[in-house]
Amino acid sequence: MARRGEQSGTLLLEGLAAAPGIGIGVAVVWVRTEPVFPEYSLHPDRIETEIERFERAARDALAQIDAIRRPLVGVEIVDSILSTQAMILEDRQLRDDVARRVRSERINAEWALGLEMRRLDRLFAEMEDAYLRERRADVRDAARRLLLNLLGHEPDRLVELRGPAVIVASDLSPAEVSQLDRERVAGIVTEAGGRTSHTAIVATSLGLPTVVGVDGATARIGDGDVVVVDGDTGRVIARPSAREVENERRRERSRAALERAWLRHAVLPAETRDGRRVRLCGNVDSARDLEALARHGARGVGLFRTEFLYLNRSTPPDEEEQFRHYRAVVLGARPDPAVIRTLDLGADKVPAGLPRRSEANPALGLRGIRVSLARPEILRVQLRAMLRAAAHGRLRILIPMVSGIEEIRRTRELLEDVRLELEGSGAGLASSVELGAMVETPAAAAVADALALEVDFLSIGTNDLIQYTVAVDRENESVAYLYDGLHPAVLRAVRGVVDAAHAAGRPVAVCGELAADPAAAVVLVGLGVDELSMQAPAIPRVKARLRAVSLADARSLAGGLLALPTAREVGDRLGKAFRGSN
Numbered sequence: 397m398a399r400r401g402e403q404s405g406t407l408l409l410e411g412l413a414a415a416p417g418i419g420i421g422v423a424v425v426w427v428r429t430e431p432v433f434p435e436y437s438l439h440p441d442r443i444e445t446e447i448e449r450f451e452r453a454a455r456d457a458l459a460q461i462d463a464i465r466r467p468l469v470g471v472e473i474v475d476s477i478l479s480t481q482a483m484i485l486e487d488r489q490l491r492d493d494v495a496r497r498v499r500s501e502r503i504n505a506e507w508a509l510g511l512e513m514r515r516l517d518r519l520f521a522e523m524e525d526a527y528l529r530e531r532r533a534d535v536r537d538a539a540r541r542l543l544l545n546l547l548g549h550e551p552d553r554l555v556e557l558r559g560p561a562v563i564v565a566s567d568l569s570p571a572e573v574s575q576l577d578r579e580r581v582a583g584i585v586t587e588a589g590g591r592t593s594h595t596a597i598v599a600t601s602l603g604l605p606t607v608v609g610v611d612g613a614t615a616r617i618g619d620g621d622v623v624v625v626d627g628d629t630g631r632v633i634a635r636p637s638a639r640e641v642e643n644e645r646r647r648e649r650s651r652a653a654l655e656r657a658w659l660r661h662a663v664l665p666a667e668t669r670d671g672r673r674v675r676l677c678g679n680v681d682s683a684r685d686l687e688a689l690a691r692h693g694a695r696g697v698g699l700f701r702t703e704f705l706y707l708n709r710s711t712p713p714d715e716e717e718q719f720r721h722y723r724a725v726v727l728g729a730r731p732d733p734a735v736i737r738t739l740d741l742g743a744d745k746v747p748a749g750l751p752r753r754s755e756a757n758p759a760l761g762l763r764g765i766r767v768s769l770a771r772p773e774i775l776r777v778q779l780r781a782m783l784r785a786a787a788h789g790r791l792r793i794l795i796p797m798v799s800g801i802e803e804i805r806r807t808r809e810l811l812e813d814v815r816l817e818l819e820g821s822g823a824g825l826a827s828s829v830e831l832g833a834m835v836e837t838p839a840a841a842a843v844a845d846a847l848a849l850e851v852d853f854l855s856i857g858t859n860d861l862i863q864y865t866v867a868v869d870r871e872n873e874s875v876a877y878l879y880d881g882l883h884p885a886v887l888r889a890v891r892g893v894v895d896a897a898h899a900a901g902r903p904v905a906v907c908g909e910l911a912a913d914p915a916a917a918v919v920l921v922g923l924g925v926d927e928l929s930m931q932a933p934a935i936p937r938v939k940a941r942l943r944a945v946s947l948a949d950a951r952s953l954a955g956g957l958l959a960l961p962t963a964r965e966v967g968d969r970l971g972k973a974f975r976g977s978n
């Protein structure tokens with residue numbers, strides 16, 4: 397995908413936009429120097445000393461991870477990735493397997509570790525589940541750290557960079573990204589990786605503009621080259637001319653100025669020009685996101701994705717730990733409500749500790765409420781924690797991946813059961829908690845009238861509703877051109893759900909990414925949606941756009957779009973309607 401630019405020496409590369417923002421810096425082409433595994437046989441007398449040397453190296457490696465992790469406590473995803481590495485090193489199984497090889501094959505610890513790691517690497521590489529395959533990087537990282545300790549080397553530290561640097565690497569593990577110093581790193585470019593890799597998630601959470609999937613980046617970009625990383629578009633410019641650098645700086649400045657300008661809207665009411673109020677809430681993936689809510693003018697939490705609490709650990713969080721998280725979210729949302737979703741595990745979100753069968757079509761398989769009802773003991777703990785947290789504010793429970801009303805009824809039964817249990821135990825709990833259903837499947841959209849009668853509110857998850865309505869895998873780059881929230885089938889489904897819910901007197905939210913697109917937000921409001929939930933930083937921009945239109949305009953725009961036959965025509969009409977707007 398790389399091509400030479402117009403000006404001699406300038407190189408324009410394209411990849412996948414993985415973490416937003418524009419970063420400009422000096423390339424540090426980071427090629428991992430792979431340590432050599434020394435291999436030698438041992439005299440039987442030396443075997444126990446060798447195993448002790450190995451155990452010491454494992455303890456040192458664990459202490460290093462602990463030292464890196466300590467200042468990152470609270471950066472939840474980073475913390476959990478380092479925890480995975482620690483878990484691998486603490487695992488008796490791995491340590492015993494290496495010791496067994498040292499004993500039975502009478503070989504040195506580095507050799508035994510190398511053999512064991514190659515076996516594990518093959519095992520992970522063959523796993524069908526993409527999430528588990530990605531854990532391979534954590535296993536490799538842990539082994540590498542252990543090996544460097546055995547060899548008496550200081551592990552590589554990307555932390556000692558002089559900034560602003562753009563890290564260019566064939567691959568960068570999440571743990572490596574987590575060690576980067578935000579003050580000194582301007583951006584990241586990698587050859588490997590996808591938008592949903594943990595590397596991308598950590599980079600986003602650290603605010604580092606990142607482009608992944610850039611073919612040949614380490615060969616084409618030289619150490620010391622100036623590099624521009626555009627994490628919004630997926631463009632990477634190496635060796636730009638002075639004019640291009642100035643252009644990009646200007647773009648970055650106007651991007652920052654726009655964000656500041658939008659931030660002024662944070663304090664204004666979210667309403668159309670003619671006074672129609674729309675509730676704008678924040679999507680929260682961890683307690684870390686709570687701080688951004690008030691600053692960006694969020695009215696509570698519209699979606700807390702609880703499954704992130706379960707990933708990267710071998711045992712699920714217990715009731716107490718969940719209760720503490722949910723209470724923090726409820727308190728963070730006050731005086732507004734917090735919508736907390738029951739586990740949406742499955743598909744691309746699989747926790748380390750839950751054994752599961754491989755599935756040919758995981759997106760159509762055991763995920764969301766299907767997992768929770770298949771493992772009611774897990775759902776019960778979650779519901780108990782939620783009911784207890786509800787005593788501290790306004791908590792609403794949301795059920796993901798609903799495909800029929802039986803799932804709602806079964807969940808309600810469990811909820812009532814758990815409530816009786818808690819009442820008997822004397823625990824503090826709220827007198828009532830609202831229950832809502834996500835509309836993410838065409839089935840849920842089609843029976844929205846019946847669904848609405850079973851719940852207190854509906855929330856449309858457009859990320860999945862698009863995937864299932866258009867039959868387009870949301871993770872698959874090769875069919876990404878079909879993944880379009882403006883597809884007439886999606887707009888009609890939203891209108892149908894809104895009409896059905898309103899006929900039953902229930903409010904409707906949209907909590908998928910579509911809500912964060914200012915033009916699409918106007919269309920959703922025009923279709924009658926009552927609430928939009930998005931990552932908090934997107935709120936001011938959406939609010940600014942809503943405040944610039946009247947409800948009548950939004951309705952007539954949405955009505956016109958519904959009559960169009962293709963996504964392209966919808967996009968063109970919308971583009972025309974907002975030409976020149978932010």
Ligand code: PEP
Nearest residue numbers: 857858859860907908909
């Ligand atoms: C959605 O599908 O729109 C949604 C909000 O849920 P998730 O992105 O977690 O699948």
Ligand code: MG
Nearest residue numbers: 836857859860
């Ligand atoms: Mg979803």
